[in-house]
Amino acid sequence: MNLTDVKELDSIDPFAQHREQFQLPVNKVYLDGNSLGAMTKATSARLQQVIQQQWSQDLISSWNEHNWVNLPQSVGEKIANLVGAQREQTICCDSISVNLFKALAAALTIAQRQGSGRNIVLSTKDNFPTDLYMVQGISQFVGEHRCQLKLVEENELEQQVDDKTAVVLATEVNFRTGKRLNAKQLITSAHSQGALVILDLAHSAGAMPVHLDDWEADFAVGCTYKYLNGGPGAPAFIYAAKRHHKNMSQPLSGWFGHARPFDFTPDYEPATGIQQMLTGTPSILAMAAVDSALEAFENVDMEKLREKSLQLAEVFHQLLEDAALGSCLQLISPQQREQRGSQLSYRYEHAYGLCQALIQRGVIADFRAPNYIRFGFTPLYNSFEDIWQAIEQLKQVIEAKEHLDPRWQSRNTVT
Ligand SMILES: Cc1ncc(COP(=O)(O)O)c(C=O)c1O
Numbered sequence: 001m002n003l004t005d006v007k008e009l010d011s012i013d014p015f016a017q018h019r020e021q022f023q024l025p026v027n028k029v030y031l032d033g034n035s036l037g038a039m040t041k042a043t044s045a046r047l048q049q050v051i052q053q054q055w056s057q058d059l060i061s062s063w064n065e066h067n068w069v070n071l072p073q074s075v076g077e078k079i080a081n082l083v084g085a086q087r088e089q090t091i092c093c094d095s096i097s098v099n100l101f102k103a104l105a106a107a108l109t110i111a112q113r114q115g116s117g118r119n120i121v122l123s124t125k126d127n128f129p130t131d132l133y134m135v136q137g138i139s140q141f142v143g144e145h146r147c148q149l150k151l152v153e154e155n156e157l158e159q160q161v162d163d164k165t166a167v168v169l170a171t172e173v174n175f176r177t178g179k180r181l182n183a184k185q186l187i188t189s190a191h192s193q194g195a196l197v198i199l200d201l202a203h204s205a206g207a208m209p210v211h212l213d214d215w216e217a218d219f220a221v222g223c224t225y226k227y228l229n230g231g232p233g234a235p236a237f238i239y240a241a242k243r244h245h246k247n248m249s250q251p252l253s254g255w256f257g258h259a260r261p262f263d264f265t266p267d268y269e270p271a272t273g274i275q276q277m278l279t280g281t282p283s284i285l286a287m288a289a290v291d292s293a294l295e296a297f298e299n300v301d302m303e304k305l306r307e308k309s310l311q312l313a314e315v316f317h318q319l320l321e322d323a324a325l326g327s328c329l330q331l332i333s334p335q336q337r338e339q340r341g342s343q344l345s346y347r348y349e350h351a352y353g354l355c356q357a358l359i360q361r362g363v364i365a366d367f368r369a370p371n372y373i374r375f376g377f378t379p380l381y382n383s384f385e386d387i388w389q390a391i392e393q394l395k396q397v398i399e400a401k402e403h404l405d406p407r408w409q410s411r412n413t414v415t
């Protein structure tokens with residue numbers, strides 16, 4: 001495969017025009033949208049408008065006039081379209097961690113009300129740590145007789161569900177390896193054993209089709225700062241299947257989740273639907289940024305977007321093999337395309353140095369301990385030529401041994 005072939009792929013890319021909607025960093029190849037998505041031009045303009053007009057001039061009246069008060073719902077519905085959820089089940093708020101607390105509490109309450117005596121939250125050792133930390137926090141708070149974390153290997157998750165399992169907590173795409181689990185199969189199997197399922201869609205939403213309703217997921221959470229491009233620390237989302245709305249409750253019972261928040265009554269009465277998952281005042285600037293970033297998904301066919309994401313990864317790996325680098329960088333993402341998320345991860349002794357040297361050359365990937373380098377592909381704005389450029393720089397780094405520079409011998413960055 002040569003540069004002409006790669007350019008040919010760009011010329012027939014159905015999403016080539018979408019790249020124009022993003023304000024991408026100058027002279028950089030950005031392959032880190034799996035950590036922080038790029039900014040859309042519309043977001044920059046929208047934030048200016050919210051700051052200069054709505055906040056500066058309209059101030060308090062904006063809660064009604066500009067519908068600030070309903071942004072969690074309206075943004076939630078836009079996200080719902082991307083994760084296969086019918087209306088009134090998805091809401092935008094807080095962080096994944098906080099939403100996990102609410103989803104876990106709601107699911108455990110449902111299990112408890114069924115009187116099944118189930119107390120196990122089953123998850124995987126390699127899950128993103130915050131997911132596990134949140135279970136540990138709840139467990140300490142309510143006691144192990146109500147909530148006990150059990151960790152198993154990723155490939156054993158389905159088989160380990162039993163009559164003590166209250167909740168299966170699974171992340172669809174593993175943040176380290178990019179391995180995608182079969183969510184539908186997991187949910188069907190967990191349900192047949194009487195367990196509920198919470199899905200973490202951090203690395204799925206906006207990168208691939210998700211079918212929460214069809215899969216019969218119970219609860220789901222996800223962030224908007226990766227493939228949805230909502231910005232650093234952008235609010236997350238939470239999904240609760242409608243069939244649970246009557247039986248669920250969550251203890252972060254702030255006034256935004258009240259049935260009538262502006263009645264200011266002393267007793268908490270939860271709203272009837274997904275709104276009860278809200279807690280406090282939404283951050284309007286952050287909400288507005290997500291709202292406008294989601295415009296880039298209008299009329300996007302998620303199946304086609306997924307196909308491009310898989311193609312980007314395939315071209316990347318093919319070029320890496322063509323450059324005879326496949327033996328030094330060992331692919332730890334699955335070989336089979338349908339088992340992958342939208343990233344490729346490689347194990348490499350000098351992964352940190354390689355990542356830093358690439359960053360020096362304008363290719364932005366990231367490092368995950370102990371020795372993985374991750375390349376994230378965002379099909380809305382990455383081109384095939386991006387992939388070509390990244391591999392060209394990678395070859396040059398290795399040839400010139402830049403990754404062995406003493407500066408990178410010890411890790412000195414946070415992310
Ligand atoms: C799978 C997964 N879950 C959760 C998080 C973090 O969640 P929060 O929004 O609470 O920072 C991340 C990344 O930061 C993640 O990759």
Ligand SMILES: Nc1c(O)cccc1C(=O)C[C@H](N)C(=O)O
Pocket residue numbers: 034035036175202233415
């Ligand atoms: N959420 C992040 C942050 O606040 C700072 C730096 C990185 C992140 C991330 O999203 C990391 C990411 N979840 C990962 O897959 O490793």
